[in-house]
Amino acid sequence: NAGVTQTPKFRVLKTGQSMTLLCAQDMNHEYMYWYRQDPGMGLRLIHYSVGEGTTAKGEVPDGYNVSRLKKQNFLLGLESAAPSQTSVYFCASSTGQGANTEAFFGQGTRLTVV
Amino acid sequence: RKEVEQDPGPFNVPEGATVAFNCTYSNSASQSFFWYRQDCRKEPKLLMSVYSSGNEDGRFTAQLNRASQYISLLIRDSKLSDSATYLCVVLLWGSNTGKLIFGQGTTLQVKP
Numbered sequence: 001n002a003g004v005t006q007t008p009k010f011r012v013l014k015t016g017q018s019m020t021l022l023c024a025q026d027m028n029h030e031y032m033y034w035y036r037q038d039p040g041m042g043l044r045l046i047h048y049s050v051g052e053g054t055t056a057k058g059e060v061p062d063g064y065n066v067s068r069l070k071k072q073n074f075l076l077g078l079e080s081a082a083p084s085q086t087s088v089y090f091c092a093s094s095t096g097q098g099a100n101t102e103a104f105f106g107q108g109t110r111l112t113v114v
Numbered sequence: 115r116k117e118v119e120q121d122p123g124p125f126n127v128p129e130g131a132t133v134a135f136n137c138t139y140s141n142s143a144s145q146s147f148f149w150y151r152q153d154c155r156k157e158p159k160l161l162m163s164v165y166s167s168g169n170e171d172g173r174f175t176a177q178l179n180r181a182s183q184y185i186s187l188l189i190r191d192s193k194l195s196d197s198a199t200y201l202c203v204v205l206l207w208g209s210n211t212g213k214l215i216f217g218q219g220t221t222l223q224v225k226p
Contacts, residue, residue: 031212040122042201042218043158050212058213059117090157096212098146101205103214105157 002026006091006106013081013113021076021109023091031094032074033103034058034066036087043090049074050096081113117141120202120217128225131192135220137185137202145207147178149187152199152219161187161200192224 004025013019023032030051035043035058045058047066055066063085065077074093078085088110094103120137127133139147147164162169164176164185175188185202202217 031214033214035216040218042120043216045213045215048212048214056210056213059215092214094214097205097207100163101146102160103150103158103203105159107157108155 004104004106010110023074025093029093031096033092034076035090083113086113117215118217120220124221126223132190135187139183139204143207144204146205148203150201194224197224
């Protein structure tokens with residue numbers, strides 16, 4: 001019963017390095033999201049997807065790219081990491097619309113950029 | 115201005131107290147509303163959806179006022195286990211369909 005799985009769970013990057021965070025869900029959800037969480041800032045939406053092959057910008061998209069080539073996977077890329085991207089990253093998926101929609105989250109990826 | 119705003123707190127209350135959290139949202143295209151709970155360094159989890167008519171789940175009551183673009187959460191008879199951060203969440207419709215926006219969260223500490 002995996003739900004939403006994020007890999008890796010922890011990572012330390014040097015400034016300028018690139019990396020990809022993987023989010024996988026096994027609930028056949030259409031909607032997927034990437035957030036970052038910094039102290040006192042709550043969760044801020046980076047990018048989201050409303051279906052396979054679609055992506056859209058969230059509140060803080062700069063410095064990140066995403067792809068949704070398969071319905072179950074949503075990838076977040078950092079092309080050239082900066083210390084300001086040190087954060088906890090959460091992925092989520094949901095069925096989409098409606099008052100009873102529930103978003104399920106992965107356990108988070110703790111990224112440090114030095 | 116953030117699309118969803120909450121008083122960050124912290125709210126420090128004794129066990130058994132009643133505590134209320136407020137949230138305002140700015141986008142009139144907001145379709146659905148939720149309260150999530152987040153424990154320290156863990157992922158957020160759905161606490162309850164918020165319906166226009168108001169809804170209750172045990173000690174928790176949620177209210178929505180679409181005219182004022184205001185959402186509230188009331189916790190009665192607080193327990194130590196209620197200590198957490200409570201996140202107000204809005205799901206958008208229209209040109210931003212599917213966009214799920216979180217407030218910055220309100221921290222609750224329930225003390226013996």
